[in-house]
Amino acid sequence: MISENTPLLNDQMVDMKFITAFTxxxxxxxxxxxxxGDFPKPIKMGRASRWLKSEVEKWMQQRISDSRCNE
Numbered sequence: 001m002i003s004e005n006t007p008l009l010n011d012q013m014v015d016m017k018f019i020t021a022f023t024x025x026x027x028x029x030x031x032x033x034x035x036x037g038d039f040p041k042p043i044k045m046g047r048a049s050r051w052l053k054s055e056v057e058k059w060m061q062q063r064i065s066d067s068r069c070n071e
Contacts, residue, residue: 011053011054012053013050013053014050015051018056022056022060040052
């Protein structure tokens with residue numbers, strides 16, 4: 001789902017290396033989440049996979065919110 005709050009030209013395309021560095025989690029874990037529908041699907045650009053940074057941030061914010069609601 002494309003974020004309505006961030007115009008596409010102001011967004012940034014990020015790769016899995018960015019996502020794993022940002023979260024500290026492994027690429028295998030993310031690919032499992034993608035296959036289960038729990039993480040945004042990549043945007044394919046030839047053989048490369050990229051994600052909108054706004055979608056990654058939105059996913060992370062939701063994880064933070066969910067974990068704090070369960071306290």
